[in-house]
Amino acid sequence: MDKSWMDKKRGSREYFEGVAKFVEFASLSARNGKILCPCVKCVNLISVLPNVARDHCWGSGMLNNYKVWKFHGESAAATTATVCGSSHVQETINEYGDFRGMLHDLCPPHEMAPEPMEEGPTVQHVAEGMNDEANKFYKMIDDVDKPLYEGCTKFSIFSAIVVLFQLKTLCGWTNKSFTMLLQVLKDLLPSDAKWPKDHYEAKKIIRDLGLGYEKIHACPNDCMLFWKDNVNLDACPCCTASRWKTNEAFVASKNVSSSKGKKKVAKILQWFPLKPRLQRLFLSPDLASSMKWHVNGRTNDGVMRHPANSEAWKMFDSKHLEFSSDPRNVKLGLAADGFNPFGIMSTSHSTWSVMLIPYNLPPWLCMKWSSLILSAVIPGPTSLGLAIDVYLQPLVGELRELWDVRVQAYDASSKETFQLRAALM
Template structure:
């Protein structure tokens, strides 16, 4: 009905589809579709390829179809439905067209080559391309790495209840692929996460997950060996696209399902393998995993400290991770038949023939070894760092503090901790193997509209969102799913009509404002902070102590500035604008807010968050102290000083219609956010936790000499006392005294510049600093 209404509103010649069915055909031709593959309800096999026409399972004999009850027509005669309903359906989302679409759009095609052409290779770890696993893969497969457009993928799989409850009565398993070619600010965003498989519930596949992974593995093999012809919109050419899987990302139970190594029992550690050090706790009735000290240096004191540990000294060697070829040797002789035994049927039970010579913990050979390159990967399976951190924080600390009910999994948490550092060294930045997958599961839950068909609802919801993302890449000048603003957008790149010619507007207020009346002292202090009068006082009182200069500044600024601007106005000085005149008269109105967004942070006042569990009122401000402070002064530090506090008020000062939003005595642009965590022992003390804004990525490029001050985060007119100029660092030294020299030390590629400055050049009509260039 909506399509028909839109067709009537459009002019003649429009090509809008007439029905929902025609619309589905159009988006299907663009690759926005999925395939339904019937599966055995006991997870034995897929009705796929050569078995696509089979009517029952070749392993357990279970029928492919559901039993449909007979229904009666209006006359009372019985009849059966003519339609066959599969008992279980796997949804497969083809990977090839989804990778091709990333290169078809000019907005993403260039980003898919960022790891090669846009990455700064300076030794800092910001992206998986900086990791040894990535570089080892490129070294082993030079033909693949010769073209930066070839895609590296990560695979994440986990089970979740689609009904927004914590019950495990229903478990649906999505398999998600992550294209690591994208830059950090795009890589882990939900529009770029690709759903590859949706394994239906209500029961999780367990070790039979390899049965459902077959369509994806076939695609990956084809993309590795053959590739796919793909159009690159950024270079306007067609190339042969190839793809490879670097690793999987799972929690500990799913690690066992995908790797084939059981993470339970005496040999639970997949990294230590058969050399796992374990001990059965008689009273606790569980295994305790030891051997942590063998990873320390040979001369470490903990190795011989038997009293603090399990009563033994440790002389063992640190274990090295197994290579894929070693795993294949251990897997020889292990044969597995997939499928689950059903109650009251003759279904087959999982069978495994173990190698009697070695006691390993393998349950199966992982299907990933069907990929030609998998055995050469430096790291094949990753532990989800989020779950490891949660287990360690909740369980290990709870064990130390002897908190009841929190120690059940503490031993296994320590087992995970042994190898977390090793994986971090190989795969590097943990944010690419972390919680975005868990957040994405919540998004998939939100697609469920029909509780009797949760997997079908998720599939249709995912396709609808995928269509919106695809179309938004071709829309310009409007907000879309692809280019929507960040959550804490402070409008920093937007020029607003009411912006002052003197001070730019920064940030945006939250909520409604309320008028407030400032007392005389607060009014003068707030207005004084908006302007800079200190440099004039310094030049007029060169031999005064810093505390005396501060006192003179407080007492004389307000009247001096008003008189100075009025004098220049009578002299018809062009530098005195209308905004400056109103600024000299002082604020005409003050407003109060409860929240403010600036610098990527979301702030709320202390009173606003006192009843909340979240914390947004911590503030940190860095100020610069005078470079001529002496040892007798109260604060003799020359340089940056950090002050911590709590936001109590947000005041907006209005100067003749021009708004300057700032906290009392602190500019909004100066404020950054911190969190205060209460000390567990000293209840009156809090620990400061620094944080960074959302969507902030420190990607330092190759800066030029003109950008050197911006790179260092300082203004050229600030007083600085940096390192000796003989090294390679950038230094800045300034002294505002008659007849002195301003010296600017640039990088060694440029000569040092010295310029003699006359005292008359230091005078400014309004007493502000002058920006000196080399």
Template sequence: MNANKFYKLVDDANQELYPGCKKISTLSFTIRMYLLKCLYGWSKASFTALLELLKEAMPNLNIPVSFNKTKSMIKDLDLDYKKIDACPNNCMLFWKQHEKDEQCEFCGASRWIEYPEVGYHLEESKKVHKVPAKVLRHFPLIPRLKRLFMCSKTADTLRWHAGRRSREGRLRHPTDGQAWKDFDAKHPDFALETRNIRIGLASDEFNPFRTMSLSHNTWPVVLTIYNLVYLF
């Protein structure tokens, strides 16, 4: 993340939602509004209309005036994700040198699902619009790690295991475990730098819509930062 953007967000976090408001900041309110949009499937137009209504009813509210302004603020947090089209049979990603490919180079499956356009004036031309058959949503890791080190308290916590943990022989942190010690023995150069991040990876399939009548499923890949894990 650009440092100037980060410190601008710090300033936004200190801005009052309205004069005299101490409980919630402009940034916190905006993030929570965006979360509600994502959770309940609000359209961009409805989200903008709601912001406009709030601003009209309460002119002193210090909030973005549109969805695009809100999304710009979220992007500055580096909380956004990138959409990468994938083969429906999980063979490959349409990425980098394959970004413009129309078919999977391994199984030949089409990248797209084609639907007829809605509208009577398009029936003669039989135009279609293309929707990716499968999409990978990638949350970039490096900007998020950089952001952790931009906060002095978080940066200190990431290095807590190196000098401040108890060495009384009890398992209080992953660094006390045998797996951590074996990794350090195998990669001593990595272990010497206390700022290095230890990450655990896990993945599992689930249906995000909580109904078995839909065949849609999601495979989230979750990364856990072991530096921040405490066991008591």
């Protein structure tokens, strides 16, 4: 499409016709009948009806530097190819997933509050300033649209890293092997490729996706966690066991800052915070609707098909009316078990995983592996017994906070923000 009209005087016939053509084009990729408004006040942060976006651009003007309509279905790679005379080149990034759509689900745009509409192209709307989430979204969306190197139409910086991390997970690559692969690819790619040099730099690129975990040091005898008030202790106050592994180099040098004498933790709990993972369940419109199935979609005919049909569920609802009044409040199941991660049965080792099951989902979804929420990985080598209580402290703390304080979440199916609560059934 000819975009020369964007440089014309606002109010001219060419400008009005150009905006109308833009809105017609953008409507093809509308989500739930709405598009992001590119006027100078909404700056692609607010979803509105197409005719409202047209009025805003007529009245306030369209962003001057918004030449590639990447938020409205236009591909930066395809545009470059057309300019270079190779219109047959198509962007093939969707072979590996809709990364821009994924980011929209992770960081949904703000919805404009209903307001009276005026006649003519003079309607204006004052958008709020960009918050931290919007800044993160813009940074990631820029990485999605930046080609890996000049002329690359298959991968952006972001999509290449995400695909490699997916392969790392599926194939069980170590961090060291992942770094070695990145270094080989860096030598193979053109010199202008924006490519991370190691695993740490690659993780920084996708850190804002919020899929990380926290490491919490633990007593080697499972007495306590070096956490909160005890975070600075070097030994367990219960059994006096050292927080650190015995290290001869460290004992000899007595120099903590030395690379040879660096302290190594005896035992580490890997904890996956629950709140961001519950919030993410509601960022996908389809999944957010499924999270309300236990109220809106369940057949209540007395047949036991789901925990929602049980007497325990009904008793919980009757005792906690405020909690049960909002179907979006999450009811969780918990499962924990030990396993040998090495697959050598002659070796005695027991690592424990703690899983959470979102019972709000229908039965054909809630027990699928993709719906399970990993809460903690408790290291071995011995079986825990009652000591599992020590390692459940971070989860219990979060559950108490989700019950008493709540956390703000965005429901993509109803396009509204709400206060999310959770309970362990």
